[in-house]
Each structure stands twice: as structure tokens, then as C-alpha cells.
Amino acid sequence: MLVGNDSSLKLNDSDTVTLEMGAAHKNQEYRAALLTTSDGIVTYDADNDAPTIWTDDRGALTFSNKEIADQDYTSVQGFANSQVSGYLAVWVPVGASDDQDSRTAALTDANLDDKVLHSNAALDSNLIYEGFSNFQPKATTNDELTNVVIAKNANLFEKWGITSFEMAPQYRSSGDHAFLDSTIDNGYAFTDRYDLGFETPTKYGTDKDLRTAIKAL
Secondary structure, three states: OEEEOOOOOEOOOOOOEEEEOOHHHOOOEEEEEEEEEOOEEEEOOOOOOOOEEEOOOOOEEEEOOOOOOOOOOOOOEOEEOOOOEEEEEEEEEOOOOOOOOOOOOOOOOOOOOOOOOOOOHHHHOOOEEEOOOOOOOOOOOHHHOHHHHHHHOHHHHHHHOOOEEEOOOOOOEOOOOOOHHHHHOOOOOEOOOOOOOOOOOOOOOOHHHHHHHHHHO
């Protein structure tokens, strides 16, 4: 994955961006799954018609400001449009199974070194989904409420391989418009720790919607 937040990014002729895939992936063909263009993000669901690039004999994918093999959108540059501000690209091996699971199973061996956190492949393969945005518009119907949408899509999140889910602050914002959080009602500028939408919905739904979403997840 390539990620950048500079919408004016422009590589010089001598600049390159390299993804080290490892020696196990040397001389292997990769194809685009997501690419950023001037019109937004283009998705490729299959190997056919997707731009491709090969790793070298060390397993490195190298990108530049030039198109590769006359394919579109394989150069790295920044864009500003309704879908992305900067650059986003995802590359996957050609021929990879659509339903493969790249997560690593957790170890069952006990750790006796008195350390709280042990970084390992299983922990590092966790995928966290942030289920809200400060600037998402307010719902106009019950079906558009965030927690209602989350509950309906729990199976989709599981299919994506999501392992952890970050929910919005479920409090009701003060609404006094004294600063940003109290203006966009994101749940941070709260004055009542117990108001989770019992009487009327918060920006994200009612207390019942919250319980339903948690159970679904």
C-alpha cells in the first residue's frame, strides 16, 4: 500500500518510491487493486485489465513518475478530488486468491517475562476500522444513523477481515457551538455522561441502536 497526504505531490525524474516485499517475492508480478487518479479512486477487482508491475531480484517494487509498460495510473503523484486528497494505491500479487486471509493465528505459548505487550505477527495483523467521521453529514432518516448502518453491515466488516472496531463517542454533544466539537455534534463535547440517546437519538442513534450495533459486531 502507498499512502500520501500531499495533493501536490510530484516526483522528479530521479525520484522513486520502493515497497520492499521481501526476497520470497522476488521476480513476482503484482497488479493494482486501488489506484488514485485525477477523477478519484479506480478499483480493480480482478487481474484482467489491471496495471501490473514486477518486483526485482530482491523482491522490491519500485515506482516513479513514469507510466509503466504503457499502463495508465501506475505513476505516483498527488491529486485532490472528492475521494482523496493526496495519493492512495494498493498492489496485490497477480493470481492471488480473492478470499485469502492474510492474518496470522495468535500464539498460545505463555509469556513469562513480565512484559504487558508482545509484538508478534498475529497482533500486527489486526485490522482496526474507525466507524465514524467528524465530518460525516447528519442522518435524515433512521436508516442513515451510524449505528444502524454499522449493525446492518457487520457481516461485510467480517468479510473484509476487520478484527477490531472503533466506534464514535456515543454521548450527545452540548450543541452550544462554542467550538468545533460542539458544532459538528461528534460526541466529544458532551455535558452528560449518561445520555446515550435514551430520549432522542444522538448523531449516531439511540441507546438501542448502540446495543444492536455492539451485538452485531
